[in-house]
Amino acid sequence: MKETVLLTGPPLNGRDEYTKEALRLAKNENFQYYHVFDYLKEIGREKGVKITRKNVLDFAISHPDLMNTIRDEAFKRIRDEIDRSDKSFHLVSTPALFRWGSGSVLGFTLSNLKLLKPSRVIIVLDDILSVRRRIIHDEEWFERFRRNEENIKLTTLVMWREDAINHVKTLVHELNKEEIQVRYVLHFGIRHPHQTFIDLIFHENEKPLIYLSYPMTGHEEEYYHKVRGFYKKLSKYFTILDPGALDDWWIVAEYDAQVEKNPEIQKIKIKNIFDGEEIEELDRDDIEQATDILRRQLVERDFNLVDVSKAIAVYHYAQGVSAGVISEMAEAYRTLGAIYLYYPFKKRPSPFMEFYGMQNPSRRTMFKDEDEMIQAMVEEKEYWTKA
Known part of the structure; x- marks a missing residue:
């Protein structure tokens, strides 16, 4: 029996990097992995449009009808490949939704999910400061914030997460109303060991x-x-x-401790919880x-x-x-x-x-x-x- 699992969430939360590493470690599992962006690029080329990681957001906002057509075709091709496949597990990865500039970009619509029919939806999430650091160290994304760390607000990043989760919950609710049963939506943090993800996807019956x-x-x-x-x-x-x-x-705890010590403080120093060394100074108002x-x-x-x-x-x-x-x-x-x-x-x-x-x-x-x-x-x- 085939099962389709949608892996999604806000952008820059490490979804594909984490998933690919977990799947590399998975031994003898019967699966196929579909990265929707690869299909967008391929279909764009066929239509004479060059879609890149750098231009995809601006293109989607400037040419929404064409982008919708390309995205819909991507999901159709993935559905066709799933139908022809002899694999048991089909993992489809794409961002859910985020707002950029004057518009918003959808990773999928209700019609896309009705076609895909996922039995489970995994919202892959990273802690908010790690997302911020990922942007800083990503040349193309840092350019979007005019190469200025102060432009990357925590408030923006938590709203990206909020928008993505709400988009998923709304569409899954509509799917269930139409009797396309999604067993659950799960908020999954990428600090879980890779084996936990492998067990989640492939061994839920044996390891509940x-x-x-x-x-x-x-x-x-x-x-x-x-x-x-x-x-x-x-x-x-x-x-x-x-x-x-x-x-x-721990961001909240650091904020509370430093404000209690100095009520007039305007810059909050946050130490990297994982390496214990890298320190960032964040605006108090933003936190x-x-x-x-x-x-x-x-x-x-x-x-x-x-x-x-x-x-x-x-x-x-x-x-x-x-x-x-x-x-x-x-x-x-x-x-x-x-x-x-x-x-x-x-x-x-x-x-x-x-x-x-x-x-x-x-x-x-x-x-x-x-x-x-x-x-x-x-x-x-x-x-x-x-x-």
């Missing part, structure tokens, strides 16, 4: 989706080392969705405007990951109550996902955590030993994956 919930801020390095170790152990049996794979919260959107996107992203998962594994290696963890457990409870809680302390947990973490009277779901919890999840997998 699990959301890993844990208190994310204000802890020592040893704490995060424990979380990563648990993630690795759990990944042997399940496809683990980690909210930390898309981490914009303030972006933060309101980022905070909401963070909650919506985490709830999305909970909603598509079959179960939630709560790794609460901290005694303090986390509002985020409690909210995620409540969301899993609302959507009938299985809840497993690791809480290794003698002190009783919050009554709300205890309520959500001990829902099933016929089986144990709250543990003091992480290996015992993983074993229980594996043994009971057939029970909760049927939900």
Whole structure:
């Protein structure tokens, strides 16, 4: 049986680079990969139009009818190739939507998706500062911002993300109304290991989706080392969705800390969270405007990951109550996902955590030993994956 998966999202989030590397590492998987832009260039040449990475946005805005014709033909050719193919998985990659200058450019329309009939839609996302750095180091894109880093506003980038997600959600809603069933839309951060992406695409039946919930801020390095170790152990049996794979919260935390220290500060210094060395100075006003959107996107992203998962594994290696963890457990409870809680302390947990973490009277779901919890999840997998 053939399955079509749409890989999309805002521009410059590393979608194709990440996907191609993951697929290079995938061994003996039965798939075909379609990069829509390659088809746009080919069809453009046939029509006497040279479409390049540098001119595609201006061309699409200046010649919308011709661009729509080229894009529609691209999706028709991909559909034809899928129909003729003997592969099981067909991955189609293209940006969703973004606004540029006086107009907006659509990566696909409702008619394109009705033709494609994706069973799953993966919105591939990177943290906002990494997107900004990607623009700075991309010659063609940096030129669009007049080679001035100050022109690359975080507010612009979070709105690119907002527009892309809303475009996808709107069209998928219309598809489902027409009984073209999309099983789920998933907000996927590219800080996930490549093997997680491989498991997500190819092995979802054997390794069902699990959301890993844990208190994310204000802890020592040893704490995060424990979380990563648990993630690795759990990944042997399940496809683990980690909210930390898309981490914009540290921008907000840095902003809050520096403003508290100096209320008059106008430039916020942000250190690269991954290399710990590169430092950028960002306008306070820009961060303030972006933060309101980022905070909401963070909650919506985490709830999305909970909603598509079959179960939630709560790794609460901290005694303090986390509002985020409690909210995620409540969301899993609302959507009938299985809840497993690791809480290794003698002190009783919050009554709300205890309520959500001990829902099933016929089986144990709250543990003091992480290996015992993983074993229980594996043994009971057939029970909760049927939900």
